[in-house]
Amino acid sequence: MSYTIFKRAALLVACGMQVLLAAAQETNETPYLVKTFTRDQVKQLKSETSGGNIHVYGQSTGDAKVEVYVHSNDGGRYLSHDEAQKRLDASIDLTVAMNGGTLEALAKHKDNRDEDNWRHGVSVSFVIYVPEAISSDLETSGGNIHLSDLTGTEKFTTSGGNLHLQGLSGKITGETSGGNVTISDSKNDIDLRTSGGNMHATNCEGTITMETSGGNMHLQNVKGTIHATTSGGHVEGDGVDGELRTSTSGGNIHLDNLTCSLNASTSGGSIDVTIKKTGKFVQLENSGGNIHLTLPNGQGYNLAISADKIHTDKLNNFSGTMDNHNLEGTLNGGGIPVRVSGNSGHVTLSFE
Secondary structure, eight states: OOHHHHHHHHHHHHHHHHHHHHHHHHHTSOOSEEEEEOGGGOSEEEEEESSSOEEEEEESSSOEEEEEEEEETTTOOBOOHHHHHHHHHHHEEEEEEEETTEEEEEEEEOSOOOHHHHHTOEEEEEEEEEESSOEEEEEESSSOEEEEEEEEEEEEEESSSOEEEEEEEEEEEEEESSSOEEEESOEEEEEEEESSSOEEEEEEEEEEEEEESSSOEEEEEEEEEEEEEESSSOEEEEEEEEEEEEEESSSOEEEEEEEEEEEEEESSSOEEEEESSOOSOEEEEESSSOEEEEEOTTOOEEEEEEOSEEEEOOOTTEEEEEOSSEEEEEETTOOEEEEEEOTTSEEEEEEO
16 A cells, blocks of 8 residues: 555544544433434424534434433533533523424523633534435534435534535535535535535535635545635545546645546646546646646547646657647647646656
8 A cells, every 4th residue: 555545544534533433422421312303393404502513314214313412611521411401501592392394403502601601611412313305504613513314405514623424415515614524425516615624525426516725635436527626735536527627726636547527726736647538628737836647548639738848758640839848739630628737847748
């Protein structure tokens, strides 16, 4: 196993372990409160808490259920039922109830907060089991959000926690101000954003938008129309089909096993791309680093390449002009437009 692959695997394992540990902390404890609701009642879910986690699991059978877990703010320790009740009465308005067709699980701070109240206050987490085909609206100010096996319109946000999403389909919109985002085995309309964390998408399909202001981006076995951007991190992809538009302001871009149209750019890193089957276009731009592009052999291309220096395999059946800085013309009679701008860097073009 290469060092790069090992790092990717280790990071994915670490993200998964964080989610599993958070879930285990709650589900291995005795919940403060459990409420069950008839399955047919629940059409939508609304959950809100400050500081706690929200876990939502879609189920094909069984009634809906909400489990409430209460921890102290001073160290996150588990509280007995009586102590939890006392602290909740002092600082939290807790609601677990049906409101029309909406299941509400809400933990809202009362207005009498000060520093001492916060120190002796609580964080409330929810573990919620619902029918698969529902829509949800979720919000926590500091905890993690975990969603799995839901089909509907899911909207969720956290100010500082991680997002872990699995087995979702429908319209999926999520945001975190500082955490990591991991999504797998999901499809349809996906829009996910983080202000500072890393992003991972695995085995996903549809219209996918992923944006991070400072973290790395990793895509594996994704299909559809994909927009993936980061302001400062690296972009890595393995197995992308459809159309990929990706950019970073300062990191490297490494993409392998592509069968897609591609637009990729970076302002300062390197670009290394291997395309197994071209889509409708290939466009690469780098303001300062080098570009290495590998294309399928024997296809027709319209080539337009510029750089400080160009390196290329021998071009058989090429018609056009070529020197150390510019290459423009058709290969094998022309076909897929390939535009590469290396600016002050080097461009290496090869075929396999």
